[in-house]
Amino acid sequence: MKKIVVFLLILVFLSPFAYFIVASVAVNYRFPLLWPEGWTMDNWQQIFRTNNGLFDSVFTSLLISVVTAAVSTSAGFVISKTLAYHTKRSLFNILAYLPYSFSPVIYAYCLYFFFNKSQLSGHIVGVLLAQFILTFPFSIILFLNHWNTELKAVEELTYTLGGSVTQAWRRVIIPMSKSILLLCFFQTFLISWFEYGLTSVIGLGKVHTLTIKVYQYIGESNLGFAALASCLLVFPPLILLWFNRHFMLANNNQYA
Amino acid sequence: MFLAIHHLCKSFDNNVILDNIQLTLNQGQTLSILGKSGCGKTTFLKTIAGLLRQDQGTIILEHNDISTQPPQQREAVYIYQQPLLFPHLSVYENIAFGLHLRKISPSVIREKTMAMLDDLELVAHAQKMPEVLSGGQRQRVSFGRALIIAPKLLLLDEPFGALDTETRTSMQVFFKKMAKQHQITAIFVTHDLKEAVLMGDNLALMERGQIHVYDHLEAFIQDSRTGMNQEIKFWKTLFRND
Numbered sequence: 001m002k003k004i005v006v007f008l009l010i011l012v013f014l015s016p017f018a019y020f021i022v023a024s025v026a027v028n029y030r031f032p033l034l035w036p037e038g039w040t041m042d043n044w045q046q047i048f049r050t051n052n053g054l055f056d057s058v059f060t061s062l063l064i065s066v067v068t069a070a071v072s073t074s075a076g077f078v079i080s081k082t083l084a085y086h087t088k089r090s091l092f093n094i095l096a097y098l099p100y101s102f103s104p105v106i107y108a109y110c111l112y113f114f115f116n117k118s119q120l121s122g123h124i125v126g127v128l129l130a131q132f133i134l135t136f137p138f139s140i141i142l143f144l145n146h147w148n149t150e151l152k153a154v155e156e157l158t159y160t161l162g163g164s165v166t167q168a169w170r171r172v173i174i175p176m177s178k179s180i181l182l183l184c185f186f187q188t189f190l191i192s193w194f195e196y197g198l199t200s201v202i203g204l205g206k207v208h209t210l211t212i213k214v215y216q217y218i219g220e221s222n223l224g225f226a227a228l229a230s231c232l233l234v235f236p237p238l239i240l241l242w243f244n245r246h247f248m249l250a251n252n253n254q255y256a
Numbered sequence: 257m258f259l260a261i262h263h264l265c266k267s268f269d270n271n272v273i274l275d276n277i278q279l280t281l282n283q284g285q286t287l288s289i290l291g292k293s294g295c296g297k298t299t300f301l302k303t304i305a306g307l308l309r310q311d312q313g314t315i316i317l318e319h320n321d322i323s324t325q326p327p328q329q330r331e332a333v334y335i336y337q338q339p340l341l342f343p344h345l346s347v348y349e350n351i352a353f354g355l356h357l358r359k360i361s362p363s364v365i366r367e368k369t370m371a372m373l374d375d376l377e378l379v380a381h382a383q384k385m386p387e388v389l390s391g392g393q394r395q396r397v398s399f400g401r402a403l404i405i406a407p408k409l410l411l412l413d414e415p416f417g418a419l420d421t422e423t424r425t426s427m428q429v430f431f432k433k434m435a436k437q438h439q440i441t442a443i444f445v446t447h448d449l450k451e452a453v454l455m456g457d458n459l460a461l462m463e464r465g466q467i468h469v470y471d472h473l474e475a476f477i478q479d480s481r482t483g484m485n486q487e488i489k490f491w492k493t494l495f496r497n498d
Contacts, residue, residue, distance in 0.1 A: 150338070150340070159326070160330070161405060162358060163357045171357075176342070
């Protein structure tokens with residue numbers, strides 16, 4: 001019975017992905033047909049054709065997500081340390097939740113004026129900055145609980161053993177925080193990778209990320225391309241998930 | 257005097273934690289400070305280590321005024337109640353840590369670390385990770401990590417407080433042996449009366465931010481604030497009743 005339930009759960013989880021793959025290689029696959037009339041790799045071959053911009057959007061999405069995740073993880077890690085040991089720690093914690101208290105689109109419209117004034121709207125740098133504003137508080141929330149009295153004591157001990165601030169970070173703090181750093185990078189990458197509302201408002205439709213492309217194809221009723229773009233949207237996070245799990249487990253085994 | 261502390265004061269939000277502390281300590285000696293929780297023991301040790309800055313007063317270590325030096329330059333290692341071993345490093349790497357910080361040649365690091373592992377009776381555990389060690393073994397690694405860099409001063413903040421009675425006793429014996437072997441100058445704070453008497457060459461009592469150093473054991477016993485006299489009376493009464 002347990003095996004059947006697990007099997008059904010896996011089936012439920014995997015079926016949308018299987019559908020994306022099928023729809024991306026199907027010919028004339030429309031409701032109420034249960035099965036497509038034929039198969040083609042045309043959509044997949046289109047990725048590398050320059051005129052549809054799909055390859056560019058994969059690259060743009062990857063660039064934005066990797067940069068956003070790297071910057072918000074590293075900045076969040078360093079800045080959260082100061083906030084965590086500050087007397088007003090709980091106030092900072094509450095403030096970090098503020099961007100998540102309303103929808104990203106409303107948040108984007110609140111920020112839009114400033115981005116427009118600074119001529120950053122409709123530009124990849126503007127989208128990067130907007131996504132950083134969204135992911136940075138997340139990393140602060142994640143790291144605030146990481147900085148505890150034990151980690152502080154270990155850091156102080158390193159100083160009394162003769163270690164400089166740089167040595168303490170390089171040899172103690174970062175290695176001891178490897179798991180949470182990877183976790184934060186992964187989570188902020190995902191937030192950025194699937195972000196639509198903020199990107200569409202600040203990007204003014206000029207910054208073509210993969211999520212923007214998916215919505216564009218859906219709007220055009222282009223089922224094949226929408227399914228293809230969805231496949232491309234799903235695979236990098238799956239690879240990252242595997243990568244993250246692999247390193248997290250290796251890290252945990254090292255401590256075992 | 258090897259260590260001389262003059263008029264040391266420290267307050268937090270108008271709460272006086274260290275109140276005009278004065279003491280001296282000879283090289284190779286251990287000063288046991290007995291004190292209840294919240295009497296300012298940790299603040300006192302952290303101030304000497306340079307982890308907290310005093311409001312007033314000077315700390316002279318081996319004729320050098322270290323009062324304004326950062327902890328890295330003071331050569332005073334602070335040992336916590338918890339061993340605080342680096343979880344990502346093996347026993348060997350934990351002990352060699354301070355030497356690596358000083359960028360000493362690998363052959364010297366290996367020689368010194370192996371000698372320390374031998375002293376600590378931990379050679380067989382050299383490649384193990386801290387998580388698989390017992391509480392006593394971890395604390396021994398913690399001592400080894402501090403001693404290998406030959407600090408001028410060891411500051412011990414209830415180092416055996418988290419250990420069970422049996423391990424605690426063996427660690428007290430171990431510390432005495434190591435203190436003699438390495439000629440350690442140390443300040444050992446504890447709230448355990450017996451441990452204070454056992455570990456210290458000199459005895460002191462810390463109360464409400466002030467430290468009273470006793471000239472000899474008899475004076476420590478006679479001072480009612482230490483509780484030593486009551487302890488002796490208790491055991492005498494117990495044996496008399498037997």
